Structure formats: structure tokens, C-alpha cells
Amino acid sequence: MKEAIFPGCSLTQSAKDYYYSTKIILRYLGKEIEELPEWECCGATILPSVSKKDFEEVNKRNIERATLLKIKRLISPCSSCFINLKKFSENKVEIIHLLYYLYEMKDKIKLKVKDKKDLKIIPYYGCQTLRPFGKENVWNPFSMDEIIEICGFKVVNFPYKTKCCGGVVSQIEPYRGNEIIKEIFEDFVEKFDIVSTICPLCRINLEFTFLKLKFKKPVLYLTQIIGISFEINERELFLNKSLISFKIK
Amino acid sequence: MKIGVYICHCGKNIADKVDVKKVVEFFNNYPDVFISRDYIFLCSDAGQNLIQEDIKNFKLDRIVIGSCSPTMHLKTFQGVLEKVKINPHFIEIANLREQCSWVTKDKNYGTEKAVSLLKGAIEKVKYHEKIERKKMPIAQKVAVIGGGIAGIQASLDIAEAGYEVFLIEKKATIGGHMAFFDKTFPTLDCASCILTPKMSEVRNKKIIKIFTLSEIKEIQGTAGNYILKIIKKPRYVDEEKCIGCGICIENCVYKEGKFPNEYDFGLSLRKPIYIPLPYALPLSPVIDKDACIYFKTGKCPRTCEKACKEEVKRGAINFEQKEEEIEINVGAIIVATGYKTFNPERVYEYGYKRYKNVFSSLEIERMLSSSGPTKGEILTRDGRKPKSVGIIHCVGSRDINYNRYCSKVCCMYALKFSYLIKERTNAEIYHFYIDIRASGKGYEEFYERVQKEGAIFIRGKPSEINEKNGKLIVKFENTLTGKVQEKEFDMVILCNAIEPSEGTKEIAEILKLSKSEDGFLLELHPKLEPVSTSISGIFIAGCAQGPKDIPETVAQASACASKVIAFLNKKEYEIENLIAYIDEKKCTGCGKCVNVCAFDALYIEDGKCKIKEINCKGCGICSATCFSNAINVKNMGYKEIIKQVEGILK
Numbered sequence: 001m002k003e004a005i006f007p008g009c010s011l012t013q014s015a016k017d018y019y020y021s022t023k024i025i026l027r028y029l030g031k032e033i034e035e036l037p038e039w040e041c042c043g044a045t046i047l048p049s050v051s052k053k054d055f056e057e058v059n060k061r062n063i064e065r066a067t068l069l070k071i072k073r074l075i076s077p078c079s080s081c082f083i084n085l086k087k088f089s090e091n092k093v094e095i096i097h098l099l100y101y102l103y104e105m106k107d108k109i110k111l112k113v114k115d116k117k118d119l120k121i122i123p124y125y126g127c128q129t130l131r132p133f134g135k136e137n138v139w140n141p142f143s144m145d146e147i148i149e150i151c152g153f154k155v156v157n158f159p160y161k162t163k164c165c166g167g168v169v170s171q172i173e174p175y176r177g178n179e180i181i182k183e184i185f186e187d188f189v190e191k192f193d194i195v196s197t198i199c200p201l202c203r204i205n206l207e208f209t210f211l212k213l214k215f216k217k218p219v220l221y222l223t224q225i226i227g228i229s230f231e232i233n234e235r236e237l238f239l240n241k242s243l244i245s246f247k248i249k
Numbered sequence: 250m251k252i253g254v255y256i257c258h259c260g261k262n263i264a265d266k267v268d269v270k271k272v273v274e275f276f277n278n279y280p281d282v283f284i285s286r287d288y289i290f291l292c293s294d295a296g297q298n299l300i301q302e303d304i305k306n307f308k309l310d311r312i313v314i315g316s317c318s319p320t321m322h323l324k325t326f327q328g329v330l331e332k333v334k335i336n337p338h339f340i341e342i343a344n345l346r347e348q349c350s351w352v353t354k355d356k357n358y359g360t361e362k363a364v365s366l367l368k369g370a371i372e373k374v375k376y377h378e379k380i381e382r383k384k385m386p387i388a389q390k391v392a393v394i395g396g397g398i399a400g401i402q403a404s405l406d407i408a409e410a411g412y413e414v415f416l417i418e419k420k421a422t423i424g425g426h427m428a429f430f431d432k433t434f435p436t437l438d439c440a441s442c443i444l445t446p447k448m449s450e451v452r453n454k455k456i457i458k459i460f461t462l463s464e465i466k467e468i469q470g471t472a473g474n475y476i477l478k479i480i481k482k483p484r485y486v487d488e489e490k491c492i493g494c495g496i497c498i499e500n501c502v503y504k505e506g507k508f509p510n511e512y513d514f515g516l517s518l519r520k521p522i523y524i525p526l527p528y529a530l531p532l533s534p535v536i537d538k539d540a541c542i543y544f545k546t547g548k549c550p551r552t553c554e555k556a557c558k559e560e561v562k563r564g565a566i567n568f569e570q571k572e573e574e575i576e577i578n579v580g581a582i583i584v585a586t587g588y589k590t591f592n593p594e595r596v597y598e599y600g601y602k603r604y605k606n607v608f609s610s611l612e613i614e615r616m617l618s619s620s621g622p623t624k625g626e627i628l629t630r631d632g633r634k635p636k637s638v639g640i641i642h643c644v645g646s647r648d649i650n651y652n653r654y655c656s657k658v659c660c661m662y663a664l665k666f667s668y669l670i671k672e673r674t675n676a677e678i679y680h681f682y683i684d685i686r687a688s689g690k691g692y693e694e695f696y697e698r699v700q701k702e703g704a705i706f707i708r709g710k711p712s713e714i715n716e717k718n719g720k721l722i723v724k725f726e727n728t729l730t731g732k733v734q735e736k737e738f739d740m741v742i743l744c745n746a747i748e749p750s751e752g753t754k755e756i757a758e759i760l761k762l763s764k765s766e767d768g769f770l771l772e773l774h775p776k777l778e779p780v781s782t783s784i785s786g787i788f789i790a791g792c793a794q795g796p797k798d799i800p801e802t803v804a805q806a807s808a809c810a811s812k813v814i815a816f817l818n819k820k821e822y823e824i825e826n827l828i829a830y831i832d833e834k835k836c837t838g839c840g841k842c843v844n845v846c847a848f849d850a851l852y853i854e855d856g857k858c859k860i861k862e863i864n865c866k867g868c869g870i871c872s873a874t875c876f877s878n879a880i881n882v883k884n885m886g887y888k889e890i891i892k893q894v895e896g897i898l899k
Contacts, residue, residue, distance in 0.1 A: 139597035139713075159603075159715070187717075 003073045004066065005033050008081035009041040010200035015078075017238035018200060021223040022077055022098065024237070028230055029108050036066060036074065042084040045168070059088040066093045075101050077223075079128035079199040086133050097129060099198045099222065103143040106150055114231045116152035119193045121225065123148055123155060124206070126199040127164035138162060144222060148196060151229035156192045160184045165202045170209065181209040194246070195219045207243045218246035251283040252371060253309040255300055256363075257291035257316035259346055266350035266359035272315070275364055282371065283307055292322050297329050304333045311339050311377070313370045315363060317346040336381075338827075338884055341374040343367045365897045372896030376889050382823045387473035388580040389820075391813055392417060394465060394756060397425020398799060399585035399791030399806040401447050404457050406810030412817055414457045415577050417479060419752055421461055422529035424448060425587055429512070429611060431618040431625065433799055434665040435695035440799075441528060441620070448530045460575070461488075461531060464752075465759055468582075469849065471863055472786030473822035477577050483570035484535045486522075490565035491533035497553035497566060498522055498534060508540045510622075514612045517622035522553055527620045533565070543568060581786045581813045584760065584770065585806065586753040588792035591645030591652070591746040598713040599644065599743055605630040606721055607714065607741045610662060617669055627674050627740075634674045635739035639723050640666060641711055642682040646746035654767050657796040659744040660686045664696055666742060667704045678704040679736065681711050681725055689798065714741060747796040760787060761847065769795045780809045786822075788812055827883055828865035829872060833857050835879035842871035842880055 011019035026033055040058050048055040062085060066074050074089075076082040077098040086095045102109065123144040130138045139162065145155045163184050170177025185195075197203045197219060206219040220242065227237040228248060239246050254276045258264040269287045276285035284307060288296045291314065303309060314326055319342040327337035343366040353359040391407050393400045396418030404414045416423065430440035451457050460481055467478040486497075498520060506518030512525045521540035524532065536544075543549035554566040593601040593609050601607045606629050608616075615621040616628070629635050640663050646656040660682070667678050685706070687696040700706065711725040720737045727734060749768040757764050762782050763771040770789045773781040780788050790809040791802045829850070838856040850864035851871060858880065869882045878887050 137597055 002071065003033055003075060004036040004069075004071045005075045005077070006036050006039055006062070006081055006085065008039075008076065008078040008200075010078050014204055015200035015221075017241050018077060018203070018221045018223060021221060021227050021237050024232060025223050025226050025230065028112055028232070029105055031105075033075065036062070036071070037069070038065060042081045044080045044084070055084075056088070059084050063088050063090070063093055077198070077200075079126055080201065083128055083133065097198070099125075099129065099143055099147075100135060102147060102222070102226070106147060109147065109226060110150050113151050113229045117229070118154070120154045120156050120191065121148050122158045122188065122192045122195045123161060124158075124165075124195050124197050124202060125162045126197065126202040127162060127167075129198060130162055144196065144198065147222065148225065151226055153225070153229070156188065158188065158192075165205045167201055167205070170205050177205065178209050178212060181206060182213060185210075185215065189215055189217070192217065194225065196222045196225050198222050211243055216244060218242060218244045220246065250281050250311060250375060251307065251309045252281050252311045252313060252374065253300070253303055253307070254279075254282055254285040254313045254367060254371070255291055255315070256285075256287040256345070256367075257296070257314070258287065258289045259317060259350075260290065263316075263345050263350045263363075266353045266356055267345060267363045268356060268360040271360055272363050272367065276367065279368075279371070281375070283309060291316055292325055297325070300326070300329050301333055304330075304335065310335065311341075311374045313341050313343065313367060313374055315343045315345040315367050315370075318342075318344050318348075336379045338380045339374065339377055341370040341377070343370040365899075368899055369893040369897035372899070373889050373893035376892055377884050380826050380883055383826050384821050384823055385471075385473050387817055387820055387822050388475075388578050389413065389817055390415065390577070390579045391581050391583065391817070392475070392477055392577060392579040393583045393585060395425070395585035395587055395752065395791070395793070396420075396423030396459070396461070397585060397587045397791060397802075398427045398444065398447075399587070399793075399802045399809075400425070400583070401444075401451055402803050402806035403583050403585060403790055403810045403813075405447065405450055405454070406807055407813055408454045408457050410810075410814045412456070412814065415460060415579065416451065416457055417460045417463050417465065419462070419464055420525070421484065421535040422525045422531070423451065423459060423461065424526065424528070424530065426611075427799060428526055428528070429618065430614050431621070432665060432669060434661045435689070435691045437665070437668070441618075445528045448528065452530055459531065462535070463575075465756065466574070468760055469864065471824060471866075472784070473580050473824075474863070475579050475582060475786065477579060477582070479575045479577065481573040481575055483572060484533070485538075485566065485568055485570050486533050486535065487565045487567055487570075488531045488533050490563050491531075492561070492563060492565075493524065493532035493534075494561055495524060495534070496556045496561055498524065500552045500556035502542060502549060502552055508537065513615050513622045514609070516612055516615055536566075536568075580817050581788065582760070583806075583809050583813060584753075584756055584762065584782075584787065584789045584793055585791045585809075586756050586793045587750050588747045588753075588796070589750040591748050593644050593743045593745045595651065596644055596743075599641065599711070599741070600714050600716070600721075601743060604714065604716045604721060604741075606635075606739065607743060610659070610666075610742065610744050613666055613742050614662075617666070617673075625673070627670050627676075629740050633739070635670075635676050637677040637679070637736075637738045637740075638670055638674075639679045639681065639711075639721070639736070639738040639741045640744065641723075641741065642680065642744050643710065644743040644745045645748075647683060652746050652748065652767065654796070655686065656746040657686070658747065658798045660684075661689070661692060661695070661798065663742075663744045664699045664704075667699050668695075668702060671702050671704065676739070679738070680704060680706045681723070682706060682708060683710060689800075747792060749793065753793045756793075760784070762787065762789075765795075767795075769793065780805060780812055786816065825867070827867040827885075828862055829860060829867065829869070829880050829882050831858050831860060832879045832881070835877045837877055837879070839876065841874050841876070845870050845874045 043055045043058050073094045082097045089095050148155050166177040166180040224237050256269050273285045273287045276282050290296055330337045345363050349362050390413040392415045393404045394417050396416055404416045408414050427444050433440045462482040463479050466480045469476045501520045501522050503520045506520050509515035510517045510519040522534050522536045524534050538544045557566045558564045616623050619625040645651040687693045707727050709726045709728045711723045713724050715722045721741050722735055724735050765771045770793050772779050788809045790806040836857050840853050843851045848864045850861050867882050871880045
């Protein structure tokens with residue numbers, strides 16, 4: 001076993017569609033990647049504020065498991081898990097965000113893409129993907145842009161790619177959370193069709209808030225967008241499970 | 250053989266970690282050592298006298314000194330030997346400070362290491378040979394590379410003393426960055442009014458030869474006799490014939506300027522033929538080969554040439570000019586290649602080039618200048634006067650992501666901008682700073698004056714700038730109140746850092762000058778030799794050595810000039826004959842050493858390696874490369890080094 005996926009708790013509950021779409025596109029790309037056995041929740045941003053000790057133990061355990069199984073690379077689709085694992089990895093295991101894992105395979109993706117589609121997509125990286133362990137310019141990253149372009153979509157020139165979506169603020173102070181997202185997307189509502197995210201929290205946040213603000217634009221995971229370009233069945237990509245539905249024309 | 254061993258305490262530098270008395274005692278009973286002594290400061294006059302008297306009294310013939318690095322004081326102690334008429338190469342310094350006491354924590358280990366280093370030195374000095382010094386005449390000419398204020402000042406001072414100067418400049422005009430400025434801090438006197446008299450003085454001095462559009466290609470020779478190869482790019486206008494009337498520019502086929510003017514940082518447009526600045530020197534136009542239709546397609550009526558020939562009867566324009574290679578022989582070189590400004594595009598969050606009203610410092614300098622693109626008005630890109638201006642300090646300096654050092658002048662020019670913009674537009678001005686560094690004569694007073702004018706100072710570096718409805722929104726934390734705030738501006742000015750110019754990097758490569766960590770040229774000693782370099786005969790001045798303001802640059806340029814004059818005035822230069830020599834019996838002529846030599850000192854003739862003595866610097870890389878041990882540096886050869894190692898291990 002060389003590579004394993006660390007789904008994190010979001011992908012088993014609120015972001016099931018992310019997990020399944022990831023699995024399916026990886027299968028299309030000829031990769032069967034297994035889950036890290038007996039993984040535990042990384043604690044996200046909440047656990048360290050409750051107990052630093054538990055937070056440390058949980059993550060060290062996850063890393064230890066991977067090292068015992070001689071796993072070289074741990075793929076994390078969730079930005080929060082990515083940061084927490086990376087913090088404790090001590091170079092024993094390479095932690096890679098799913099975005100960069102896909103970026104490495106961009107040539108393979110290109111081969112599978114069917115037709116070009118006239119959809120304008122905003123690449124929304126969120127705050128945690130690039131901070132603090134970013135591999136590229138924190139203010140103007142390009143990897144997701146490139147993947148979306150390869151898939152035959154149009155990328156919207158969007159200046160707030162890495163702005164924070166508000167995260168947990170939306171749950172504590174919904175009004176303030178709405179304001180944050182409104183500020184980011186307000187000027188662009190007419191200019192895009194889909195927002196592409198790679199973080200389960202961004203997705204939930206944006207989707208809920210878009211509903212409230214009546215933006216009526218779907219928020220999809222990058223993996224689902226890649227799936228659309230591969231012309232994978234809507235059901236298999238779980239497109240019908242989103243709050244703001246999206247149908248392939 | 251009678252060897253004298255002397256150990257310096259260097260105050261507490263050495264004595265702290267080395268038990269000097271013990272070491273002295275040890276060497277008193279060492280074979281071939283006649284006398285062993287210690288002294289608190291051997292480099293002092295009394296210390297030198299001590300050695301001198303010993304040599305006289307006991308007739309010592311070799312000296313070993315345990316002190317600081319030989320780069321520091323070898324010359325001093327060699328001087329002592331010369332005074333008592335012993336060949337100055339019969340000395341060896343064991344570096345007890347940099348290589349022993351400064352890097353050792355335990356005193357016992359320190360003492361042990363000092364003893365073994367000294368043993369090595371004693372074994373080595375026994376095999377030292379006599380080397381006679383060579384005398385060479387010094388060419389009574391100087392090359393000054395870089396025509397900024399530093400180069401101009403140095404040239405004038407040297408020419409005043411009567412030596413011929415070659416002033417070499419990469420751009421089409423001399424004057425450097427200072428020619429772009431309008432006012433200078435803190436006295437707010439006009440930069441061009443103080444620079445142009447100096448420039449015209451340069452023109453009037455017949456012994457200063459100016460080479461514009463020129464670059465150094467190659468250097469040969471040693472101190473006192475450098476041969477520089479200069480590439481002079483074509484201007485396509487004969488400087489001798491041209492009177493700078495500008496009729497050619499009026500008659501160019503382009504009726505309006507079309508190409509961004511690099512002397513205005515793209516804020517104005519120019520024609521393919523243009524005069525860089527109104528007070529340029531030489532005051533003659535230059536043709537941009539990449540823009541001119543004649544060079545691009547060959548189909549141009551060449552109206553500029555006709556106008557020059559027929560209307561003013563000069564015939565100065567010459568489309569056939571070719572690149573020239575000029576060789577000059579000089580005694581000394583001054584490197585004053587200046588700086589460039591940090592590219593603020595690298596700080597993505599400040600949006601330089603993305604947002605149209607974010608300006609860099611030099612653009613503002615040009616705008617403020619009465620000869621600039623807006624004739625001294627401060628205007629946003631759509632031609633309005635700004636109502637509010639934000640000035641961000643330390644862009645690219647004092648930042649671990651870009652440059653760690655302080656660029657020294659940004660605080661002061663930011664205050665100058667603040668004062669001038671307030672005067673000309675009455676805008677509301679915010680400064681975002683980390684610290685205000687106003688350490689100079691009259692600087693703090695100027696800061697106070699700007700504060701009184703009503704500029705607002707916020708301690709904190711903005712995190713990002715966003716554009717909304719044509720306004721720039723700066724997000725910042727005021728670290729004095731601890732509040733995160735936002736503020737709208739019509740214009741934002743980035744005070745970008747000073748970095749070593751491309752020319753500085755190139756020259757360092759060609760002249761083999763050492764650079765410090767930040768890329769600026771390294772002086773020989775940070776305090777006592779601020780204008781000399783590790784290569785004798787080459788001096789540095791101005792921002793090539795580190796960020797500086799104008800008064801400091803001028804002071805350093807004058808210091809450089811006086812050093813050069815003193816050097817040339819010696820008329821003869823003694824060179825250390827510490828060079829490589831070849832054992833022709835052992836040489837196989839493989840040519841490996843020729844490839845590694847950085848100074849072109851070796852060549853193959855008749856299947857054997859030969860040496861050009863004048864080029865050899867005695868670095869020894871050839872010796873390390875040679876398989877057959879045929880090439881050695883005098884007193885640093887294979888034999889001596891092996892003996893030294895044996896001594897250390899004894």
C-alpha cells in the first residue's frame with residue numbers, strides 16, 4: 001500500500017457526494033485508492049480550542065497508523081484535515097491535498113474529457129487549502145483554474161479565490177456569515193454558472209447562504225465538475241443531492 | 250632554524266577560550282622553537298616592536314603568530330619582517346580567533362586546538378621559500394562604471410586631481426536615478442538643479458570620456474593594469490555632430506508618441522526616436538531599434554534623417570552605426586552600478602498592475618517632476634486629482650518573504666511624497682508604516698513637519714487591497730489600537746524596496762567581486778574599508794554596496810575617489826608574487842587546470858601547461874585539480890600543506 005485516502009468525518013456525512021464523486025473519477029482515471037483503515041476525526045478547528053492534548057493525540061495516532069502500514073502518501077480531500085495532518089506529519093508521511101493530487105494527473109484528465117461545455121465556473125479555493133501550507137501563490141493560485149480549463153469549462157476571473165467563506169461564523173452568527181459571503185459573490189452573481197469548491201465546509205456554507213440570498217447558483221465540488229466533463233451519470237455524481245439542483249443539459 | 254612563536258590575547262577574544270600561558274609554556278620546549286611569547290595586542294605598536302626586537306636580538310629567521318585571521322593582519326606582521334630586512338614570506342599565521350576561540354565553548358578544547366594549529370604552522374613555515382615582490386607601473390587612468398550621482402561625483406573628484414576618467418553608463422544618458430527625482434528630502438531642494446550643474450561639469454571636463462549605451466564585456470590584468478573591453482551599442486545618432494535641436498523627433502513618421510517611455514516608467518508615450526530626459530547628457534536623441542519602422546520593415550522614408558541633413562545641415566543621424574568594441578587600459582576601477590526598485594507585482598495582495606490606481610514610488614517621483622509625464626501634477630489614471638492617498642511603507646523590505654534588510658530611504662521619500670502631495674492636491678494622506686526611520690541630519694525635524702501638516706500615521710502593514718466602484722479599499726490592522734479597519738482611497742502608493750541592480754549582478758560576475766547575502770557588493774571591511782573590495786584596485790560606491798540616500802552616496806563616491814587618487818599616485822604597484830608555478834617534468838599537458846582557472850592565467854603550449862603571471866591570483870584551484878601534482882602555488886604547495894597536516898596531527 002503506497003497511497004491512501006483520508007476521508008475525514010465530513011465526507012462520511014454532510015459531504016458524501018464529495019467522497020463518492022472523488023472515488024468515481026479516480027476510478028475513471030485508473031486509480032483504486034483505499035481508505036486509511038480505522039482513521040479518526042482530525043478534530044478540525046474545534047478540538048484544539050477544547051483540548052490541545054486530545055487534538056495532538058488524535059492526529060499523531062492517524063499519522064502513526066499510516067506509518068505502520070508503510071503508506072507514503074495520504075490524500076486529504078478536506079482542507080481542514082489537510083492542515084491538521086500536515087501539522088503533525090513530521091515528514092513521516094507525505095500529506096497531499098486532493099486538489100494537488102488531481103493536478104498531478106491533469107494530463108490523464110485531459111484524455112478523458114468529452115465535449116467542451118459553455119459553463120462559467122468560479123474556482124473557489126477557500127482559506128485553508130493554501131494557508132499556511134500552500135504550494136502556490138496564496139493570493140492568486142492557478143491549479144484549480146487549470147484543471148477547470150482542461151475540463152473544457154470557462155474560468156471566471158475572480159479576485160477573491162482564497163477569501164475566507166466565514167467558516168463556523170455562519171453557524172454562530174448567521175447574519176454576519178451571510179454578510180461575508182454576500183460581499184465576496186455579490187458583484188459576480190450574473191457572471192458565473194457554478195462555484196467549484198474543494199472544501200466541505202465552504203460547500204455547506206456557500207450553498208446555505210446562496211439559498212438565503214436567492215443567488216440560485218449551484219455550488220459543486222471540483223470532483224463533480226470533472227465528472228460532468230467526463231459525462232458520468234448524474235446519479236453517480238450525486239448531483240441531484242445538492243440543495244441548489246444542477247442538471248446537465 | 251630559529252623560530253619565534255608569538256601568541257596574541259586579542260583582548261579577551263582569544264584569551265577567553267585559550268589558556269595562552271599554557272600554550273606559551275608548551276612551545277618553549279618545542280624543537281626548533283627558540284622563543285615563545287604572548288602579548289595582549291600583538292598588532293599594536295608595542296606588540297610589533299616586541300617581535301622586531303626579538304628578531305634583532307636573537308637572530309630569528311622564521312616567525313609563527315597565533316592571532317586573528319591572516320586576511321586581517323598578515324600584511325601588518327609582514328611589515329614588521331620587512332623592517333628588519335627578512336623576507337616577508339618567512340611568516341605563518343595560525344588563526345586562533347576565527348577558527349579556534351570564537352567557535353569553541355570549552356577552554357580545555359580551545360587550548361588543545363590552539364596548540365595543534367600552532368604545531369601545523371611551525372611545520373609549514375620551515376618549508377617557506379623566499380619570494381621577491383614584483384613592481385609594476387600603474388596606468389594613470391580610471392574607469393568608473395555607472396553614471397549615476399555616485400559615478401558622476403567620483404569622476405569629477407578624480408578628474409580634478411588630473412587623472413583621465415572613463416565614465417561608462419548602460420543607459421542613453423548619465424544621471425542615474427537622481428535625474429528622475431523632483432525634490433530631495435529633507436530640505437526639499439530641487440534634485441535636477443543640483444544634479445545638472447554636476448552633469449555639465451562632467452561634459453566640460455575634457456579628461457572625462459563618457460561612454461553611454463555601453464557595457465563591460467570582459468576584464469583582464471591585475472591592479473594597476475586592468476584591460477577592460479567595452480561594448481558600445483549603437484545610438485544611431487552621432488553625438489559629436491548632434492546639437493540636440495530635436496528636429497528629427499518632430500519629423501518622425503509617427504505624429505504622436507506610441508511607445509511607453511521607459512524614462513517615465515510607462516506613464517507617457519514616446520516616438521521611436523527620442524531624447525530620454527530634457528537635461529540628458531549627452532543631449533542627443535536615441536533610436537529605439539525595436540520600435541523604429543526602418544529597422545522593423547526597412548520601408549520608412551527616414552524623414553528624421555532628411556530633416557537633420559537638410560534643415561539644420563548636421564547629418565547626425567546614421568542608420569548604419571554598428572556595435573563597437575573598445576578596449577581601455579586603466580589603473581583602477583570604481584563600481585557604482587546603483588540599484589533597481591523591487592517589483593511590487595510580487596506582492597500580489599497589493600494589486601500593483603491589477604488595480605490602475607496603485608502606483609510604485611518611482612512612478613510618483615516622475616509625476617512629481619516638472620519634466621515628467623504630468624508636469625508635476627499628481628493625477629489618478631483617469632486624470633483626476635485624488636482626494637485621499639494611502640502610502641504603504643516597507644513593500645518588499647523588512648519582510649521575510651522578500652528582502653530582510655531595511656531599504657533605508659523609503660521612510661524619508663514617503664514623507665517627502667506626503668508633503669508634496671499635500672501641497673499640490675490637498676488630499677487626505679494616510680501612512681501605513683512599521684517603524685519610521687528618520688535617522689539623519691534634519692530628518693526627524695522633517696518627520697515632525699509632515700506630521701504637523703496633517704498626515705495620518707497608522708502603525709500596521711495592510712493585509713490586502715481590493716477595488717470596488719473605482720475606489721481602493723485598504724484593509725489594515727492598526728496595531729496601536731488593535732483594531733482591524735478598512736479605508737477607501739483614490740490612490741495608493743507602494744514604497745518599494747531597493748534591490749541590487751541587474752548591472753550590479755553582472756559586474757560582480759565579470760569582475761569576480763564578492764557579494765553579501767542580500768546581493769549587494771561586499772566591501773573589504775564593514776567599518777574600516779567601506780569602499781575597497783577584496784580585489785585591489787577595484788572600489789565600490791553608492792547603492793551597489795547597499796541602500797543609501799544621496800548625501801551618503803556622494804560622501805562614499807568622494808571617499809572612493811580619494812582612495813583611487815592615492816592608489817594612482819603611487820605610480821608603482823608591488824604585486825605579491827604568490828602565484829602558481831609549473832613543474833614541466835611532471836606536467837602531462839592534460840589541460841584540466843586550464844579549464845578550471847577563473848582568471849585565464851593558464852594555457853597549453855607544445856603539450857605543456859604555461860602560465861601568464863600577470864593574470865594569476867594564486868587562488869590554487871589549478872593545484873587542487875592537477876592529477877600529476879605538477880602545478881603548485883608558492884609556499885602553499887602540496888609539500889607545505891602535507892607538512893602542516895602532519896604538524897597538526899603530531
